[in-house]
Amino acid sequence: MELPLYLKLSNELKYQIITGDFKAGDLLPSESDMRKSHNLNRATIRQALNELVKEGYISKHKGKGSIVTEREASLELLSIKGFSEVLGKKSDDVSTQIITHPHCNKWPENFFYSLSTEEIEAGCIYMKRLRFYEQDSVMLEDTYLADLGLSNLYEQDLIRGSLFQSLNFFYQITISNVEQEIKAVIADTSLSKTFKIQKGAPLLHIYRKYFTNRNGLNIYSSLYINTEKYRIGYKFQ
Amino acid sequence: MELPLYLKLSNELKYQIITGDFKAGDLLPSESDMRKSHNLNRATIRQALNELVKEGYISKHKGKGSIVTEREASLELLSIKGFSEVLGKKSDDVSTQIITHPHCNKWPENFFYSLSTEEIEAGCIYMKRLRFYEQDSVMLEDTYLADLGLSNLYEQDLIRGSLFQSLNFFYQITISNVEQEIKAVIADTSLSKTFKIQKGAPLLHIYRKYFTNRNGLNIYSSLYINTEKYRIGYKFQ
DNA sequence: GAGTGGTCTAGACCACCTG
DNA sequence: AGGTGGTCTAGACCACTCG
Numbered sequence: 001m002e003l004p005l006y007l008k009l010s011n012e013l014k015y016q017i018i019t020g021d022f023k024a025g026d027l028l029p030s031e032s033d034m035r036k037s038h039n040l041n042r043a044t045i046r047q048a049l050n051e052l053v054k055e056g057y058i059s060k061h062k063g064k065g066s067i068v069t070e071r072e073a074s075l076e077l078l079s080i081k082g083f084s085e086v087l088g089k090k091s092d093d094v095s096t097q098i099i100t101h102p103h104c105n106k107w108p109e110n111f112f113y114s115l116s117t118e119e120i121e122a123g124c125i126y127m128k129r130l131r132f133y134e135q136d137s138v139m140l141e142d143t144y145l146a147d148l149g150l151s152n153l154y155e156q157d158l159i160r161g162s163l164f165q166s167l168n169f170f171y172q173i174t175i176s177n178v179e180q181e182i183k184a185v186i187a188d189t190s191l192s193k194t195f196k197i198q199k200g201a202p203l204l205h206i207y208r209k210y211f212t213n214r215n216g217l218n219i220y221s222s223l224y225i226n227t228e229k230y231r232i233g234y235k236f237q
Numbered sequence: 238m239e240l241p242l243y244l245k246l247s248n249e250l251k252y253q254i255i256t257g258d259f260k261a262g263d264l265l266p267s268e269s270d271m272r273k274s275h276n277l278n279r280a281t282i283r284q285a286l287n288e289l290v291k292e293g294y295i296s297k298h299k300g301k302g303s304i305v306t307e308r309e310a311s312l313e314l315l316s317i318k319g320f321s322e323v324l325g326k327k328s329d330d331v332s333t334q335i336i337t338h339p340h341c342n343k344w345p346e347n348f349f350y351s352l353s354t355e356e357i358e359a360g361c362i363y364m365k366r367l368r369f370y371e372q373d374s375v376m377l378e379d380t381y382l383a384d385l386g387l388s389n390l391y392e393q394d395l396i397r398g399s400l401f402q403s404l405n406f407f408y409q410i411t412i413s414n415v416e417q418e419i420k421a422v423i424a425d426t427s428l429s430k431t432f433k434i435q436k437g438a439p440l441l442h443i444y445r446k447y448f449t450n451r452n453g454l455n456i457y458s459s460l461y462i463n464t465e466k467y468r469i470g471y472k473f474q
Numbered sequence: 475g476a477g478t479g480g481t482c483t484a485g486a487c488c489a490c491c492t493g
Numbered sequence: 494a495g496g497t498g499g500t501c502t503a504g505a506c507c508a509c510t511c512g
Contacts, residue, residue, distance in 0.1 A: 063510035184439035202421035231418040300491030
């Protein structure tokens, strides 16, 4: 349960960046400063800082230091984080409408990923959610996962509408990595009503497979995203 | 000019994966094996392996080892690499048609990124390329960069049609990171002719900004991608 | 020249997986 | 039980930035 030291440090710094103790363009304390202030080895501190680089919070510059990154105007939905966590940083005006509450039944036929027999036999927890950003419906998400002893998900309400937070709270399940595929598609009648756009308007369609720290448990999503007002952004390295 | 040891090792392993010495699902030699065989410290080896994880070549598993990743069927164009490098792994049938050869003139008005005065004064090297994968036109790319002493780019042919390889060869310029934004759009008359698809068909539109190891030199791209046959894939972590 | 991050070594203990 | 990767310490030298 105890987090490793480097994650404690990176979480602490992340918190200070999000709350504005360190602002975009600021220099973080140098690695040797933190060595003294936190009484940690330099390698541990570097591991923490690399974590922040990977998540896009800072960039490092030889001879200068670690600089807090400008937050982007676009929605960084391609990253590994959930919708609420990503957008919560930018605006309080993020909401989720649960169209179909989590419930358990059979997996759909011709599912978009191939499943293990363990997953098929466990049955499928399914839910459908519509995400809003500043009053606009931005993303429609169908989520599927195997019911491997996860009945809390459909017997109780999701914590703040977030699947990831609920999985973490009830079962200590966290996301380890993601595969995704992106396509451009055209809105059919049903999608055009959902997003209040014209039939034939362009949408992104993303298939995702999330891997978790629990062996054999994966989460599958099909996402439609309206990029008319908000583009989807991402940074590498 | 000399590469650090961890990059030499990661390049060596990458080469062995690409050429098939290690196949998808194979275990790489353990960290302590490589410590002996390459006479390197374990931290250096771990740095090399983390490089491969970041680029999606392997995944690491506590207690088991490092496993070579399955190569995806989708086109991993969201990654930092250039078109040729990414697709060259899957098929030899990758080609580039240069529609407008690199030449230098003024920057377009209302350019999609804001430019530094240094960039504006240097003028703009522009080129337009259409990329084919297995005979299908998949991607239309407009590329722009400031002419900061890069006249070799338009006075000679690009090396194998690749801008990145030419920059590397002539000027030792490499890409350090990328920002990009993705939108779904609809083919107009001109795009529908280019991709041989119907007017109104959906396309991805991506704006990219590549940062390089040369300070102040950035490369800007506007990409249209036809995802009808090939999806765009990416893995995280 | 002083301070920064980048690379590298030589150790150590731990949790996890598999036979 | 033996081997694997994950975390951590205590040092060292280097290239780069800036005043």
